[in-house]
Amino acid sequence: MSESNTDVNTGSAAPARKEPRHLRRALIIWAVLSVIGIAVWLVVAPFILPSADSTLDSTDDFTIVLLTVLAMPVAMFVFVFLGYSLFAFRVKDRPTEDGVPLQPRPSLQIGWLGITGALCLFLLIWGLFASYQETATASSNTLVVRVSGQQWLWSFDYPQYGVSSQSQVIELPVNRPVQFVVTSEDVLHGFAIRELGVRIDANPGEVTTTSVETPTKIGNYAVNCVELCGLYHSYMWEAVNVVDKASFNSWILSQGGHL
């Protein structure tokens, strides 16, 4: 009996009385809260997300904002229907009669699958599109920085300038494309600069190249290791300064390089 696809089996339902239009009410609350939620997120997002200081990171941050906007109605749907059910259909004690034996209509099943499927498809397309956008090819003035992780420090080479930096600070010129060539001496490390949207594993015995990106703001950042690499993993940070072209040139010279 319960397997039959009945919509509402009125046989055993509560004695007929004027039922409030639950579905419509819940849908209205859902729509209103979703709009409010999206609006609040759009206002708050710039304060929550760290500033995006490179071409790459601004795409990434925009994706976070976009996905959250999409997620808001989905989450609100669950919250509102859950809350509304609790509010409207709660019984105080052990129920003495059964609930209304609803079964989903085929249209609801297809609609639900369709909507979630469409959201997935969008996510896939957006993800591919955004990551394709991020794979720019190196141009002639791309700065190449060789990064090597070892327990528990980073070392950086600038092969175009003959600089091998062992100092705790490295510098990058603003508005110039940069590409990191990353490897590791011993175990797996993770090379990451959050605000510049750089993140790639440093594998022992393999050399990995990041996509080309351009720092767009002068500022001070940190390189973090984001793969557990042993004892002093959490001490494996170094400073990265994005500076203007003149200071970068003088820093290169101070490190014993040539221009």
Next chain:
Amino acid sequence: MSSTTVATARRPNLINSLFPSVVSGIVLGVIGAAIAGVIVNAATHGGNQDATVSAVFTGWLLFFFVGIGAFNGVVKWGFARRDATPAEELQLAGQGQGLWRYFRFTTDHKVVGMQYLATVLVLFFVGSMGAFLIRLEQSTPGAIYFNPATYNTIVGMHGILMIVAAIIMVSGPFGNFILPIMIGARDMAFPRLNALSYWLLFSAIPIFLSTLALGGFQTGWTGYAPLAVQGLTPGMDAYCFTIIVFGVSITLAAMNIVTTVLVMRTKGMTWGRLPIFVWGVVLSVILGLTAFPTFIMSQVMVLMDRVFQTSFFVASYGGSNWLYEHLFWFMGHPEVYVIALPAMAVAAEVTAVFTRKPLFGYRLLIGSLVGISVLSVIVWGHHLYLSGSENGLAAPFMLDTELISIPTGVFFLVLIGTLWRGRIWVTVPMLFVMGMLVNFVIGGITGIFLADLPTNEILHGGMFVTAHFHFTLVGSMVFGFFAGFYYWFPKMLGRRLDTTLGQFHFWLFEIGFLGTFLSLFYAGLLGEPRWSANIAPPFATANLIASLFTILIAASVFVLVYNVVITLVRGELATSNEWGAKTLEWTVPTPVPLENFEHLPEVKSLPYDYGSPVPAAERGVPATEGGVAGAPLQAKPQVES
């Protein structure tokens, strides 16, 4: 119960009750470990610590199982070439052995279920203490309370204890105790294998804890090689052995559960009438069978790298860390769904009972669970988006990961549809289901962020990941476990847990949980790396807030402990059908007799036919509160034959 009185025929004396039991197992195990250690240490002239430690563990395992009597049957019946008599089987199942049967190689599925339940609760308790230590360390910048080596060991132990506990938390206790009764069986298909799978788990615990004496391990729960190979202390060997033994244990348990459901269902229990919980457990353990062998293999390889200086994972000799990462995540991601499927099924089971409604789309939900288990086998690559290996497969992995959100969405549809216009009786199990739904939405949606390439690029390896998987594993699945725990406790232990304390437990847990991990999401968005003893100043505030909220979770743990202890000491006795549910386990008396059913029942419908035209009284739903125990059994449409 058909009365065979073999067990009481011989007067039990101390030797008879101690051997075989866990006591003799431990004694022989320690002796065996010592002998094996001395021999190998002498053979290698003390030069290979890892070999010695491996020998100690192997000796412990072999002799523990000799001591606990796991091989007795092989000698008695295997070599004698005869089957065990029914009387011998009943004695193996613990007939007439009182509480002592919980400490022996007992084959009764209910005993095994209780052993699993106790183990899960202890593992959760110890694991949560690790979590509080982690939050303590992360409450301020700098490694203040622990040195980084200790911290890494705590993180790794917390991770493994919790993952192991979460993998077995539903399929172990409820899958062993409840599931056979639910399908109308007298025991599991392979009772002695069932006991073996539990005691393998038990024997892995001392091995795991020995890592503390052996210098700990630095790799966290993922045990990434080559860091694991490089690890200088033999504490890493303890990790590898634990995983191998646990992997064998869970593989045996999984085979047993699958076989039980395939062949032991009672008359009329068709696949289309199986309670959803059984579906969830079966799909979960099938998924586990595909996933765990690679994990066992990866740890065997790490051990070989460590003990015999092979180089599966050492780059300078031609090995690759990517090999380890693939082997690990081929287990690592399906394993999340091994945890999720039964917990989701518990939530559905509980919701139907406490709304007094049929599941909103029983077949739809089965389809969704099947979909999840199939899709999740091939998502592991999303852990390697940024590994630097060839990412031509990034797009298919991303597609597959995002496809999983479709069946997961169906789960939400089914649960919300079941709640809709039900008679929602908000008991403690129901509270946990509600909490689960809230947390699972957040956990699921943040999973999308990690699955999408552009956002993964800034979130990978960070606190966002930590917060995400705690939302799914703890906030969703452990909440699902607790729904099942409060739901089945009266059936398993025969006593009622205190409702007020249960509500306290829930609210402290939920509020503390949301506070802790929402702040960690924020820290993750800022870019905080995972596994940090020494957190950087920019993330200090978010971490401090998270640590403060953890106090609430800690309080909830102790509320639960108090509730369980006080209930065991002087709780009210539970009735046989505590909640007015219709699945078969509620038709048998509490406490459940040794072979469950006097006569095997015949099933004629789904256990969710609430709201059907048959008058409520006739279906055993009591008209007034209190009139529960009665005789729902006789009056039900699904009567025994």
